[in-house]
Amino acid sequence: MLTIPFYKPSIGEDEIAEVVDTLRKGWLTTGPKTKQFEREFSQYLKHTHSVAVNSATAALHLSLEAIGLKAGDAVLVPTMTFTATAEVVRYFNAHPILVDCRPEDFNLDVADAERKLQAAKKRGENVVAIMPVHYGGQIGDAAGVTELARKHNLIIIEDAAHCCPAFYRDNEASPWQTVGTSGHISCYSFYANKTITTGEGGMACTEREDFADRMRIMSLHGISRDAWKRFTAEGSWYYEVIAPGFKYNLTDIAASLGIHQLRRADELHQKRTRLAELYNELLKDVAELVLPRVQPNRIHSWHLYVIRLKLDKLTTNRADFIVKLKEAGIGTSVHWMPLHMHPYYREKFGYQPADLPCAASIYPEIISLPLWPDLSESDVRHICG
């Protein structure tokens, strides 16, 4: 039995009451509460358009569809990510070109992206987009990604699954920017263990109306705008299908959770930040560990708290370390085995671990410790002990 699980969502009475209200009103699928959640999400993260969907994976898929990704095109994707980021590229029979990470924050290494892009161009590939992932909730080299994209005419689709909210600035003299500022489309996750949750859910956000319109239409079978209204007094029975779309809409039941989670997003963020700082304080003198570091000019969402084991200073390995923590009732996770080390990517694209050496060397050392808003300080002390 785990006495301290890896994650537990923080669901308040307001979330519960809103779900009950939705159930009593009887409009269960996409409707007024989803629209409210979209509006308030746009305000919170300063986006112009937000399209609510049933996962970040759906949001990433719709993004690539909206930019017109075609079979045979290529997209730069970090190897240090969850499989969703690359699998959506494969949905189009396009090529996810995997890029190494940098050691300080495990985010995409822009210099490696440039090398991979040049090599792809030599092979005659058409590289159309880059999908930076903000590892664990810390924004990576936004300026570098923006410059690379400008130079090579790439669309930036941010995988901001961990980042509601996160912030960055180019230097100390420049203003703070909200996550999503440097992407053409930014995708958020509301999966059960994310910074705010709707159980399952996601949001695709953009400043471009053409992208937003296309994603909205394709999120609901490719049928004409605001199809959900056709069952309301203001709607009509008539609709047209303009493309073979998907069934990716968010339900009002899920949006009921989202509306209140969003109102609590700053409070939840502060709690996670305080706990991360406590971990840092309690573990700072453990010579066998490398702790996560907030990079200059970044405000971390602290979705994940990932330590690295200095294996050369230890007589144990990561797997045994995790077992020992489990025996002590402490849940952990690993984010992630790099994509290029998974059988599918190895076999399909012929990757060897050493092809992306930084990610491959970090992988055996990382463990994600419990970090969730209602985790108590005494739990953190116990874990550190």
Ligand SMILES: Cc1ncc(COP(=O)(O)O)c(C=O)c1O
């Ligand atoms: C970086 C990253 N991208 C995408 C996803 C997919 O999110 P969802 O489960 O909402 O589809 C996840 C989920 O864990 C993730 O960690």
